[in-house]
Amino acid sequence: MSLNTFGHLFRVTTWGESHGPALGATVDGCPPGIMIDEEMIQLWLDKRKPGTSKYTTQRREPDQVRILSGVFEGQTTGTPVQLMIENTDHRSKDYGDIAEKFRPGHADITYWQKYGIRDYRGGGRSSARETAARVAAGGLARAALQTLAPGIEIQGYMTQMGPHGITGERDVSQIEQNPFWVPSAETAQTWADYLESLRKSGNSVGAIIEVVARNVPPGLGAPVYGKLDTDLAAAMMSINAVKGVEIGEGMAAAMLTGEDNADEIFMGNDGRPVYSSNHAGGILGGISTGQDVVVRFAVKPTSSILKPRQTITKSGQAAEIITKGRHDPCVGIRAVPVGEAMMACVLLDHLLLHRGQIGQNRGKIG
């Protein structure tokens, strides 16, 4: 990972600002022969697209992706794939105020201090809009995974909104049925009520997203600094507003004893190891075990709120700030497809890395 690029072999460089002409992802290292077209990528972008429910920003963007290179006759060629999304609905007038005032909890002040110049329109580069490019790259990564490691399924959902966790049994069939991607119809209703009142009061709230990858082959990950969990932690922490990342048991692992934390191992009927539990989140020593890979991350509440907050201006004057514009009351909602995209990119990257380093798994069991 360096500056605006992530990945070792499947390298994604995102570019673009919220209110510039376009943004996108330059993807280098995608294997050749992957079937892909704009529709396959659009599918995932539509999931993240703003303005789909009243709980997300009302900015209207078609977020239409164009493939400008690297694909020929419906297949990748092994050369860089340029994925571009043009910005269409950028009403710059909404943002005039933040040219001078720094929003508390926002990158306004640090960009200014570091660079001495910032495209303040819509947050510029620090806008969550950057994540559209990640979702596009993730769509390509998913297509490649489908070819190279068929069976891998990646699914994200929310598990916490502000004070509210999931109540009752989890039901994955509900995930696509509500605007929060929460696996519980009952919880979706609670959250809807809560968020509606929050939105009306001009406030915002944080969230926790969990992303699971199923049928990941064992052996992915490169100790000791290119571990699968290291790269997942970096990938998720790089998403706007993320403040914490957990693998498997996560922070709660601190509370467990070694006896309780041990995922005991047995031989399955198919001649492959099975585990009594998955505290490890599918990763041991930085390498995938073959169990579900489980990652969670916390998204802080957006700092662009109608509630007045104290701040300062560029010239150092005290000021009160109220951010109008069109903002997400719970930006975590749109982080779900972003987390999925990052998971897809990291898994593909490690699949290629593993193939390069090792060829294929070398140790047989039994």
Next chain:
Amino acid sequence: MSLNTFGHLFRVTTWGESHGPALGATVDGCPPGIMIDEEMIQLWLDKRKPGTSKYTTQRREPDQVRILSGVFEGQTTGTPVQLMIENTDHRSKDYGDIAEKFRPGHADITYWQKYGIRDYRGGGRSSARETAARVAAGGLARAALQTLAPGIEIQGYMTQMGPHGITGERDVSQIEQNPFWVPSAETAQTWADYLESLRKSGNSVGAIIEVVARNVPPGLGAPVYGKLDTDLAAAMMSINAVKGVEIGEGMAAAMLTGEDNADEIFMGNDGRPVYSSNHAGGILGGISTGQDVVVRFAVKPTSSILKPRQTITKSGQAAEIITKGRHDPCVGIRAVPVGEAMMACVLLDHLLLHRGQIGQNRGKIG
């Protein structure tokens, strides 16, 4: 970060196995003219050294570091610094059993599956012994920080051991006074009792470590994938047994509203911004604000325990495993200086990166 190297410009490659002849860190990119000698690095290694109290592994290692290159007449020259630590106390007989059986919760099985060969003696490359090399590199990074950004202080301590958090007021003066680096004399006693009983029963337990960096200049960090928090998350997650990483408010940020999470900004008497709180953990948009940088990480309990657990052998047979040898009942204790070392390396790396990209901060306030 890639494979066994981390860092963009201050690049640390660690090498070596638990029971090989030696291990160490090859450090490339250390600026020239930094005053350094073996004693300055030894200081930090001694802090991490095994066998210093009954709560850590009884393996006796002097962990004596040698500087083999890159230093001339007491100063770095700008060429690679090789830091080598010879292994002396490696009783291979202790580990014979684990050549065949996989410890649940340990990298034994994944290394085997991936590589088809593993140096099982003492965990080989996956041993926490690798972290000695990190601490040595961290010692060099601290010396460089002292020259290039005087005033930065890095301090780690434990905040949780199994079910026990810190009770009462925090008192940083206590950190160096107890074997747990916990800022509370009262808590240290509680933990001592708890850990003693755990150790006797052959069990182990997890922990949470917090590392704080004070007087970090604003402007460090490179959005959007080389963010300061991204690199800290990767650095901490790459430490053995870590399952979660938090910046500032961490996972709890999900529970907050935007109103509560906003760190309001004021002008300080010295003409620099001050903040009403530090939910952000000193980082906004991936760039340091000038507030304390606060990172926490959770270490799972070591999987090498005397409690019998079910597992399988390389040939796929069911087996029970008890790990004798000399293990840490709470490996989190020795993770404290490791977390500090990673913080030092990441901060120095971003200081150099900032200097390269930007020169110096460009935006003035006031």
Next chain:
Amino acid sequence: MSLNTFGHLFRVTTWGESHGPALGATVDGCPPGIMIDEEMIQLWLDKRKPGTSKYTTQRREPDQVRILSGVFEGQTTGTPVQLMIENTDHRSKDYGDIAEKFRPGHADITYWQKYGIRDYRGGGRSSARETAARVAAGGLARAALQTLAPGIEIQGYMTQMGPHGITGERDVSQIEQNPFWVPSAETAQTWADYLESLRKSGNSVGAIIEVVARNVPPGLGAPVYGKLDTDLAAAMMSINAVKGVEIGEGMAAAMLTGEDNADEIFMGNDGRPVYSSNHAGGILGGISTGQDVVVRFAVKPTSSILKPRQTITKSGQAAEIITKGRHDPCVGIRAVPVGEAMMACVLLDHLLLHRGQIGQNRGKIG
């Protein structure tokens, strides 16, 4: 350097195929505050543009660059700069024949063998058209150099076309006066006659290009694998059709004795070292001396010629091939601005790297 990216801190990723919708350069790591607009970049693209004389391909491309990101109110912001050039004149019908047959001396066969798919239209990714993206990135690099190291001048010119070197005295004022960028009016005429007859016979020819950078500060370069000459060699060798790279005396250094090759050192009147000669080409130990940095590279003749050559088809059948289409009889001509662009990118990259690693030169003389 890796795959489609080059540079350590000023990282240029080029993307796009000869006959796709567009091509461009994603530039990451450009410092903030550099004055830039599309016209400043267009200037250099126009120099490389096809169809400007009868000696270059008659393909008509406006090669109009658009800046899609990273620039705000006329200045770079420190975020990625996307430079896009749309392809307009791509007559695919010209290239139908080469879908099946491999041109001898061309990448057709190796791309096919490696990838199993290739965008054969106009050479796809292996087309010299890719170098337009380099020239665009080079334009940005020049603007940054102008701010960060004013005084650096980069000039490329041809010194050899087929059997013809430069006759008579070199006169740099002539470089911009002829279509070959050769510093000699007399030579320009000889070459014009030679190339005209070659073009008529449907043949092509190779060339040598020299690029000089003046007023380069001493101290740039990072031994031992990030040397300034190492990176220049890689940069030039990565240009299409280049088969050799020389620094200073180049291959002829083999003929010299140590006595003759020594550039003797004296103190100049301005308190800076001066040298009796420049066999070193301005680089010692991989680090710039402050003398002119001198690089030469040889470009082979284009393999797309009207002369019939023996080859095979994808199905392994023997075949004769004649390449019609619109090709450069001496592709070296258009390599001049490309070589300049690579020089600009490498120098800027090392300037930033030096600043990051060292801050500023540390050793004074006198």
Next chain:
Amino acid sequence: MSLNTFGHLFRVTTWGESHGPALGATVDGCPPGIMIDEEMIQLWLDKRKPGTSKYTTQRREPDQVRILSGVFEGQTTGTPVQLMIENTDHRSKDYGDIAEKFRPGHADITYWQKYGIRDYRGGGRSSARETAARVAAGGLARAALQTLAPGIEIQGYMTQMGPHGITGERDVSQIEQNPFWVPSAETAQTWADYLESLRKSGNSVGAIIEVVARNVPPGLGAPVYGKLDTDLAAAMMSINAVKGVEIGEGMAAAMLTGEDNADEIFMGNDGRPVYSSNHAGGILGGISTGQDVVVRFAVKPTSSILKPRQTITKSGQAAEIITKGRHDPCVGIRAVPVGEAMMACVLLDHLLLHRGQIGQNRGKIG
């Protein structure tokens, strides 16, 4: 390539100074399961070892390599391999004079200007002694190639010493029979006489080395900036004293027409393409063709000579310099095994990269 590391997946970081305690190579990314021991590596080091004939430096170094990590029971484990060579014969007294004076044509002055500190003893980091570490790493790369791509043969030899090329027919069986690795007994005698007189006069001379790799599979190389020839150019140019690099026809490609330069293609009896010639040096579009990969590089004469030269001191005073000590009259001789080592490392690296990106060649012919 960055600073002291080269390679994408097979990453070699060399460290150490001429007169420090030790030097070596930290090799990350070597695949597991490669049979290796110290003797296999020693074989190549002995070839490069100083003091083997009167034509190389009389410094006596056993250059005994030790493997400190990454190898278990005679096989690589996939973890970093540390190769260390201790310095034993470092008579610092020989070098006192160069602490103050800069040798013309040597890195003395640039290291000083850049870093403000340099280990002047024996040239420190800029000494050709660094190449011992490359040869050690190359020995490991050769072992890996033997397993992963059996049949590849790498052979280096000298083709030019000062004014003398090879006279008469080339006879590869002679390469190991003379101290110059020249494929001609007659030439060896001429060179011996020439070099002896040069050595006596205290002078030195340059050389050209050619390295050929046979039986390289087609498909290695990653356009457009990770081309096989790009990485070979960088690898060779990074060797001390190298001033030019050529692939196949090299600089002479400039003299050829497209008709002459075309390596015509035919189907061989074994169903694989064969070529009428090899102007391309086995590489088209940055990807190997399956023909011999042919690289040449020029080494300038060493600047440490007994002939007096004009220079300046650190304090800016004019001075005359004569370098005593023990130097190679033709440092190109010992560059032969170094060139071979770099070829081995680059080929292995691209083999792994190809495997990661592509899996295996995808396009069949016939």
